[in-house]
Amino acid sequence: MRIITDTSNALRAGGRRRGRTRLAACLAAASIAVFALAGCGSSGAGNGTSSGGGSASQPPAAAGTLATAHTKLGTVVVDGQGKTVYVYDHDTAGSGKSACTGACTGLWPALTTTSMHPTAKGITGTVGTIAVSGGQQQITLNGLPLYTYSGDNAAGDVNGQGVQGIWWAVSPAGKKISGTGGSGYSY
Secondary structure (H helix, E strand, C coil): CCCCCCCHHHHHHHHHHHHHHHHHHHHHHHHHHHHHHHHCCCCCCCCCCCCCCCCHHHCCHHHEEEEEECCCCEEEEEEECEEEEEECCCCCCCCCCCCCCCHHHHHEEEEEECCCEEEEECCCCCEEEECCEEEEEEEEECEEECEEECCCCCCCCCCCCCHHHHHECCCCCCCCCCCCCCCCCCC
């Protein structure tokens, strides 16, 4: 049997365990906060803002280009770098503004361009733009603002599909794709 006579060592060992427990709790809380923000449940109604891009938007799509790509969801619209673009259920087609504001824009950057006439290859829906801050334009499809998802790391990723039941990849015709593509995940 070992008797600890130096209590300072015992206290340091206990303190390290408590420190690890606190760190784990902080990391868990941060993960929950990120997930909660991913849905960006704010409707933006009545806030008088028309931003959706601003400084939190991604760099302008290559010359304002939209194209199509085949993913596990089928054929989807992608930006000039091959990243999947999404529509947001809280946006209203033809309103001329984005409902994704505040923290939402960090996770769902507006798809922006400096061109008033984005190039669209393989897109059958109506492509347009709405004004956002900084002299840029957010690209729209059938009047709905388009976004990318910060959780998509590579061309063809569709990690934003169905997040909180309000974010959807979009077809070349401008319709939201509501399936999960057989990934086994349900949203």
